[in-house]
Amino acid sequence: MAQPYDEREARKQYVRQRQRTVFTVTGAVLAVAMIISLLFFFHVFGLGRVDTPATEPNYGVVAPCAVAGDDGTPATTVDNRSVTVRVLNGTSHSGFGQAVADALQNREFLLQGDAGNYSSQNVERTTIYFGRNAINAAYTVNANFTDAVMVMDDREDTLIDIVLGATFQDLTDTEDVPAAGSAIEDFANCQAADAMTDLPAAIEH
Numbered sequence: 001m002a003q004p005y006d007e008r009e010a011r012k013q014y015v016r017q018r019q020r021t022v023f024t025v026t027g028a029v030l031a032v033a034m035i036i037s038l039l040f041f042f043h044v045f046g047l048g049r050v051d052t053p054a055t056e057p058n059y060g061v062v063a064p065c066a067v068a069g070d071d072g073t074p075a076t077t078v079d080n081r082s083v084t085v086r087v088l089n090g091t092s093h094s095g096f097g098q099a100v101a102d103a104l105q106n107r108e109f110l111l112q113g114d115a116g117n118y119s120s121q122n123v124e125r126t127t128i129y130f131g132r133n134a135i136n137a138a139y140t141v142n143a144n145f146t147d148a149v150m151v152m153d154d155r156e157d158t159l160i161d162i163v164l165g166a167t168f169q170d171l172t173d174t175e176d177v178p179a180a181g182s183a184i185e186d187f188a189n190c191q192a193a194d195a196m197t198d199l200p201a202a203i204e205h
Contacts, residue, residue, distance in 0.1 A: 063189075064190060066186055067135050067193070074184075076136070077178050077180055081110065082110075082137070085104060085109050086160070087115040088115065090163045098114060100162070100168070100171070104162075119203075123165035125167050126147050126164050127151055128162055131154070134158040136184060147168055152199060161203050161205065163203075
């Protein structure tokens with residue numbers, strides 16, 4: 001004998017089944033959203049990674065424009081063998097400065113003595129300090145760094161100081177460094193060196 005049809009019980013079962021379906025779909029969506037959020041948070045496959053001010057070219061610092069030739073020819077990089085640099089370690093990692101100095105010497109830059117320590121060991125961003133008489137040479141040095149900021153100070157000689165910061169990881173691959181005589185690409189906010197006043201005092205050297 002067939003069981004009598006209970007409409008109320010059937011309706012309850014339908015509602016429970018629908019709730020289970022909604023909860024299952026909602027749970028799956030939340031799980032997927034969490035996974036995607038974690039991928040972005042940890043920058044897996046580069047997701048969510050953007051240039052921060054700390055890594056943008058010369059962010060927040062006005063650099064002088066490269067110096068064109070007396071005959072109006074475009075500014076170009078110079079031969080590494082004509083550029084004298086001094087490397088100063090602005091981090092707490094012992095031996096860090098000398099390792100970078102050795103790498104630059106391998107690229108035929110002239111070193112002024114062994115690497116030393118900067119007055120602060122908490123430098124965040126690698127900084128290249130130079131005077132108005134070494135602007136193109138400073139651009140040449142900067143091409144070897146992926147994270148550096150160029151700062152012109154009041155020095156009158158041609159020595160270039162490289163203060164290593166915590167953001168430094170490695171030098172630019174040699175095949176990606178412009179050859180001597182290559183055109184220099186100025187920073188978008190560069191100014192003529194003669195127009196830059198109130199320059200910071202040079203590091204003692």
